[in-house]
Amino acid sequence: MKELRIGVYVCHCGTNIAAMVDVEKLAKELSEVKNVIVARDYKYMCSDPGQDLIIKDIQEHKLNRIVVAACSPRMHEVTFRKALEKAGLNPYYLEMANIREQCSWVHTNRNEATIKAKDLILAAIKRVKWHEPLDKRSVPINEATLIIGGGISGISAALELANAGKKVYLVEKSNKLGGIMNQIDLTFPFLNSARQILDRKLSEVVNHPNIEIFLNTEIGEIFGYIGNFETQINGNKIVFGNIIVATGLKPFDASRIPEYGYGKLPDVITSLEFENMLKSGDIKTKSGKQPQSIAIIHCVGSRNEKYNVYCSRVCCLTALKYINQINSVLPETSIFDIYADMRTFGKYCEEFYSSTSRKNVTFLVFDQKNELPKIREASSSDKCNLIINFREKLSGEIIEVPADMVILMVGMEAHEAAKEVAHKVGVSMCGNNFYIERHPKLDPVATTTDGVYVVGTCQAPKDIPDSISQAKAAAARILATIEAKTVDVEVTTAFINEDLCCGCQTCIKVCPYSAISFDAVKKVSIVNEVLCKGCGTCAAACPTGAAKAKHFTDVQILSQIEGLFSYA
Amino acid sequence: MKPKLNLAVYWGAACGGCCVSVLDVHEKLFTIVEHANLVFWPIALDTKYKDVEQMPDGFIDLTLYNGAVRNSENEHLAKLLRKKSKILVAYGSCAHMGGIPGLANLFNKEEIFKRVYFESESTINPDQVLPQPHYKVSEGELEIPEFYNDVRTLAQVVDVDYYLPGCPPQTERLVEVFLAIVNGEQLPPKGSVIGAKDKTQCDECKRKKSDNKLVKEFKRPWQIKDDGETCFLEQGVICCGPATRSGCGVRCVEGNAPCRGCYGPPPEVADPGAKMLSAIATMIDSNDPNEIQKAIDTVVDPVGTFYRYSIPFSILRRKLL
Numbered sequence: 105m106k107e108l109r110i111g112v113y114v115c116h117c118g119t120n121i122a123a124m125v126d127v128e129k130l131a132k133e134l135s136e137v138k139n140v141i142v143a144r145d146y147k148y149m150c151s152d153p154g155q156d157l158i159i160k161d162i163q164e165h166k167l168n169r170i171v172v173a174a175c176s177p178r179m180h181e182v183t184f185r186k187a188l189e190k191a192g193l194n195p196y197y198l199e200m201a202n203i204r205e206q207c208s209w210v211h212t213n214r215n216e217a218t219i220k221a222k223d224l225i226l227a228a229i230k231r232v233k234w235h236e237p238l239d240k241r242s243v244p245i246n247e248a249t250l251i252i253g254g255g256i257s258g259i260s261a262a263l264e265l266a267n268a269g270k271k272v273y274l275v276e277k278s279n280k281l282g283g284i285m286n287q288i289d290l291t292f293p294f295l296n297s298a299r300q301i302l303d304r305k306l307s308e309v310v311n312h313p314n315i316e317i318f319l320n321t322e323i324g325e326i327f328g329y330i331g332n333f334e335t336q337i338n339g340n341k342i343v344f345g346n347i348i349v350a351t352g353l354k355p356f357d358a359s360r361i362p363e364y365g366y367g368k369l370p371d372v373i374t375s376l377e378f379e380n381m382l383k384s385g386d387i388k389t390k391s392g393k394q395p396q397s398i399a400i401i402h403c404v405g406s407r408n409e410k411y412n413v414y415c416s417r418v419c420c421l422t423a424l425k426y427i428n429q430i431n432s433v434l435p436e437t438s439i440f441d442i443y444a445d446m447r448t449f450g451k452y453c454e455e456f457y458s459s460t461s462r463k464n465v466t467f468l469v470f471d472q473k474n475e476l477p478k479i480r481e482a483s484s485s486d487k488c489n490l491i492i493n494f495r496e497k498l499s500g501e502i503i504e505v506p507a508d509m510v511i512l513m514v515g516m517e518a519h520e521a522a523k524e525v526a527h528k529v530g531v532s533m534c535g536n537n538f539y540i541e542r543h544p545k546l547d548p549v550a551t552t553t554d555g556v557y558v559v560g561t562c563q564a565p566k567d568i569p570d571s572i573s574q575a576k577a578a579a580a581r582i583l584a585t586i587e588a589k590t591v592d593v594e595v596t597t598a599f600i601n602e603d604l605c606c607g608c609q610t611c612i613k614v615c616p617y618s619a620i621s622f623d624a625v626k627k628v629s630i631v632n633e634v635l636c637k638g639c640g641t642c643a644a645a646c647p648t649g650a651a652k653a654k655h656f657t658d659v660q661i662l663s664q665i666e667g668l669f670s671y672a
Numbered sequence: 673m674k675p676k677l678n679l680a681v682y683w684g685a686a687c688g689g690c691c692v693s694v695l696d697v698h699e700k701l702f703t704i705v706e707h708a709n710l711v712f713w714p715i716a717l718d719t720k721y722k723d724v725e726q727m728p729d730g731f732i733d734l735t736l737y738n739g740a741v742r743n744s745e746n747e748h749l750a751k752l753l754r755k756k757s758k759i760l761v762a763y764g765s766c767a768h769m770g771g772i773p774g775l776a777n778l779f780n781k782e783e784i785f786k787r788v789y790f791e792s793e794s795t796i797n798p799d800q801v802l803p804q805p806h807y808k809v810s811e812g813e814l815e816i817p818e819f820y821n822d823v824r825t826l827a828q829v830v831d832v833d834y835y836l837p838g839c840p841p842q843t844e845r846l847v848e849v850f851l852a853i854v855n856g857e858q859l860p861p862k863g864s865v866i867g868a869k870d871k872t873q874c875d876e877c878k879r880k881k882s883d884n885k886l887v888k889e890f891k892r893p894w895q896i897k898d899d900g901e902t903c904f905l906e907q908g909v910i911c912c913g914p915a916t917r918s919g920c921g922v923r924c925v926e927g928n929a930p931c932r933g934c935y936g937p938p939p940e941v942a943d944p945g946a947k948m949l950s951a952i953a954t955m956i957d958s959n960d961p962n963e964i965q966k967a968i969d970t971v972v973d974p975v976g977t978f979y980r981y982s983i984p985f986s987i988l989r990r991k992l993l
Contacts, residue, residue: 604938606874608905608914609883614954622883627875647914647951648872649940658942662987 108139108233111167112225113158115149115174117204124208126218130173133222137229141165150180155187162191169232173201173225194237196595196655201228223668230667234660242590243634245331246345247271249582252323252525253350255283257560257571259305261348264579266314270586273342274309275318277521281306283352284561289382291568292421293456295428298568299383322521326528329634330555331591346555346582347529349539350575351522353561356405356412356514363476364401364512371395371489372479372510374404375422382429387509389489395437395508398430399492402443403472406515412536416515416565420447423513424460431463439465440505442492444472450567468505469497479510516565529556530617538564549578552637553617554591557581596655597636598643602628604650611642611651677733677854679704680712680724681763682753684746685773685823686739690764691715693840694736700847707854708733712753724752732756734853736763736836736846740773740984741824744805745817754830759853761866763846765839765934767826768865770984772839774823777983777990778975781821823984834860836867839934839981842920865936868919872938873931876918879903886957889970893930904930905955910977915941915948934981943987945979952978 112134116122127145135143142161146154149172161167170193172184177200185195203221211217247270251258254276262272280286288298309315318337326335331345358366358374366372370390373381381387389395400423405411420443427439446467448457461467470477477494488506496503518537526533530553532540539558542550549557557578560571585591598619600611605628612620612629619635620642622628629651631642640653649658681694695716697704704710711732712719735757741747754760765771776784789795789802805818826832836849845867852859860866874881881903891908898904904911904925911930913922917938924931937944956967971977979986 601940604870604872604940606872606914606918608872608874608881608885608903608951610885610914610951610954612883613885644950645954647941647947648874648938649947650938652940658940662942 106168108169109141109165109167110139110169110171110229110232111158111161111165112137112140112143112171112229113149113154113173114143114145114203114221114225115154115172116145116147117149117174117208118147121174121204121208121221124211124214124217125203125221126214130218130222130225134225134229137226139233140229141167149174150183155183155190158184158187159191162188162193168193168197169235170198171201171225171228171232172198173203173221173228175204176200176202176206196238197232197235199228199232199235201225226670227664227667230670231660231664234657234663236654238595238654240592240595241633242592243329243331244590245586245588246333246343247586248273248342248344249346249348250323250326250333250335250342250344251275251348251350252529253277253283253352253519253560253562254281254317254319255350255352255560255571256285256302256305256568257352257562257575258283258348258350259309260572260575261350261559261579262315263305263308263312264576265582266309266312268579268583270314270583271344272312272315273318273337273344274315275321275323275337277320277322279320281309281317281319284355284376285568287376287379289379290425290429292425293450293452295425301568323525323528326530329632330553330585330593332634333555346557346585348557348559348575348578348582349525349529349531349562350558350560351519351525351562353516353565354519356416356517358404358512358514360411361404361476363478364404364510365479366512369479369481369490369510371508372512374512374514375419375426376514378426378511382426385433387430387434389508393508394434397438397440397488397507398509398511399440399442399490399505399507400426400511400513401470401477401492402441402513404512404514405517407444408472408476412515412517414536414565415447417447418565418567419513419515421450421453421456421567423511424448424457426511427460427463427465431465435464440468440492440507441465442468442470442477442494442505444470450569468503470494471497482506516561518562522562529553531556531558538562549574549581554593555585593634594636594638596638596653597633598631598638598640598651598653599633600629600631600642600646601650601652602626604648605629606648606650608647610645610647614641614645616641674707677708678711678731679708679850680732680735680753680757681710681715682712682735682737682739682749683714684737684739684750684767684826685742686764686766687772688715689840690736690738690766693764693838693843694846696843697847700843703847704850708850721749721752724749724756727756729755730758732758734759734761734850736761737767737826738764738840740766740770741820741826741829742773742776743817743819747820747829750826750829759833759859760826760830761834761836761849762826762832763836764841765837765936765981768835768837768985769936769982770823770825771934771981774825774982774984775976775980777823779991781819785819822990825985828984833862835865835936837865837917837934837936838867838920839932841867842923845919865917865939868917868935870939871918873913873916873918873920873922873925873935874903876922877903877913877925878922879925881906885955887955887967888957888963889967890952891970892972898928900928910948910952910971912944912948912978912980914951915944932980933978936982936985944982945975945986945988948978949974 114127114131131143131145189195201224250273262274334343406416482491489508492505531551541548559574559578607627619632642651643653735753762768807814887908912933913931916933917935
């Protein structure tokens with residue numbers, strides 16, 4: 105090995121680090137450590153002058169390893185790698201010691217925090233010795249996109265991509281496009297017709313030369329990786345560079361809640377069944393009569409430990425929409441809106457609530473956590489079909505509400521096909537079967553599988569504008585990758601040393617990305633580095649030491665641990 | 673004629689098997705003595721320690737030190753032989769990794785003495801006598817070696833040139849190494865494992881293996897009807913072959929017994945037990961925590977299975993609490 109020449113840079117991060125860690129003392133002490141040629145502290149290492157400091161030192165002092173003690177590598181590892189590259193050093197000769205999030209921010213004793221910071225830096229110094237140069241790799245991007253799900257999200261994304269001149273394969277499981285929006289009458293808060301919005305989009309999609317639609321089609325096994333996926337549809341091979349998953353939702357099954365008698369009491373209906381009545385303009389009870397009173401119950405299957413803990417986000421506003429619609433069609437009908445909390449976030453939505461509350465409606469509150477209302481058939485002496493019995497939360501009284509019709513505001517669940525699709529495209533799900541985005545704030549439509557995006561209600565309950573925003577965001581992300589022509593793939597992948605592999609195949613079944621295969625001729629396992637995400641599972645499982653995770657080798661990690669314990 | 677080499681064989685904390693493996697050269701012994709003077713070999717010759725002490729430094733060309741370092745005598749001889757030898761080889765699993773005596777690192781000195789001198793079923797010790805390193809009698813002072821708390825590998829005590837693994841090493845490998853030295857062949861870099869290969873047992877094993885190593889429980893060899901053809905792991909029997917260097921000729925598996933790991937880890941593995949353990953963890957065919965626990969519970973004596981020969985050598989080194 106060439107002589108080690110390490111540069112160590114301790115960042116003040118303004119006062120973020122310097123207030124709790126004695127950075128000057130550290131820089132002084134670290135310059136005494138073996139193989140450390142320069143050690144400096146600086147106000148903001150990530151600033152341009154900070155980076156220039158490193159670049160200048162690399163060139164002047166012929167440094168071949170760099171340790172930056174600053175924030176989390178999640179924050180600035182890429183920044184400093186670029187600085188190394190600028191100075192002509194392989195970017196992977198960098199190691200960061202996190203002395204901000206994992207040190208200065210979480211401690212209150214300056215002396216002890218300084219000792220800990222030194223331990224962390226010594227660990228980085230020990231580790232960086234074993235760093236190996238890694239080369240960037242990129243693959244070309246196929247311009248086509250596969251979209252799974254032909255609801256409003258899938259359609260919106262398809263149009264965005266197709267209008268940009270890119271090929272789209274739009275696959276829909278049912279016999280028509282439009283998804284759940286087909287079942288909706290008006291939209292909140294402006295009471296526009298869902299049909300009108302959808303029809304315009306549908307005619308564009310159907311007639312678009314760049315969109316190939318496959319109805320009554322379920323997606324088969326998908327092979328490949330970002331830029332180069334392929335699958336079979338109806339026996340034909342199609343090739344595409346990106347995937348948008350837009351499998352949508354499944355309405356909550358109201359018969360799961362025994363208190364509401366859905367399925368047994370004919371005039372207890374779901375919100376989607378009511379939409380159908382609104383569409384046909386025919387609001388009637390099962391016996392064909394005009395209802396004298398209608399009750400609406402919120403949070404059906406939502407925000408309840410027994411069913412789903414999350415909020416379905418659209419039910420409150422949909423209920424307010426019903427109040428407006430019932431009011432204009434049946435002005436004599438009394439309306440009881442039985443809610444748990446009124447959640448009307450969103451543009452013009454609070455305004456919609458306030459104007460609706462001035463209409464002819466009675467708002468009542470129930471305790472959806474502990475005591476659900478009970479619906480029963482009214483007796484012959486009552487002048488209504490149904491009686492709703494519950495403790496009204498504001499008054500504390502147990503009350504009975506008469507109704508000829510009860511509308512259950514059913515929540516959203518992930519589509520029943522979501523699990524199967526997740527497996528085929530390689531995305532993960534949270535406990536409630538919605539897909540997990542790569543980062544909830546910083547990367548909300550991408551997934552941990554490169555080239556696979558999740559949009560609309562398959563990711564979480566949301567309304568139409570939010571679904572469309574996600575669809576367009578994903579389309580924009582894809583257009584950006586297509587524009588780049590190639591895509592960088594993970595460099596810190598796994599690697600199997602053929603000279604050591606004994607062919608036991610332990611690694612193959614543990615690989616979550618199906619990136620390892622067995623070469624029957626050489627009798628060794630082989631990693632497809634494009635599929636590999638560098639998770640390191642194979643390296644941990646490999647009993648021979650042949651499988652290694654680049655940049656996370658045993659010797660790197662063990663040296664780091666050694667370094668951590670080297671300063672007493 | 674070339675001058676003869678001076679050859680020494682010594683046993684530290686060992687069972688004697690390694691010395692017997694040297695004897696197992698059979699008629700090749702004549703080849704050895706043709707090329708070498710055996711200057712020190714307690715199992716066969718009556719050379720005294722003081723004779724070794726009087727040898728000039730570097731007098732011995734090759735010392736095969738077998739056995740772990742368990743007491744002050746082992747340590748003294750290790751240091752002495754290091755000084756007197758040009759090439760010091762850690763011979764066999766105990767010198768290499770601590771071996772079977774190294775399992776004593778699961779206990780401390782007090783626990784071991786208590787068990788051996790007070791509690792064992794065959795012990796009658798009414799006066800509660802424990803070994804004393806020094807004891808005065810009318811004739812003078814008696815001395816026995818001091819029993820250490822830890823068992824150490826040879827390399828943890830002195831600088832070692834090469835490691836020749838095995839419990840015991842295959843005699844053929846010894847002869848090959850010996851002849852390489854005699855013939856002045858280019859020796860591998862210092863610190864190398866010699867007389868073994870880089871790939872692990874599975875590479876030479878003739879049993880059929882696939883990527884389907886899923887099992888609901890682990891079994892001991894007597895609990896299966898071995899078909900003699902399928903990978904032991906795939907039959908649910910823990911075989912340390914995947915994490916063990918080849919070089920022995922897959923002797924145990926050829927004899928229908930799973931590999932126990934005496935040849936030690938392949939070059940890139942720091943801790944063979946941990947490696948084998950994580951490989952075994954991938955085999956449990958369940959995602960249910962209770963079922964997984966049940967499967968784990970079927971591993972009888974996990975330390976003795978995965979670290980049978982390597983506790984002092986491993987990252988663990990010993991039990992602390």
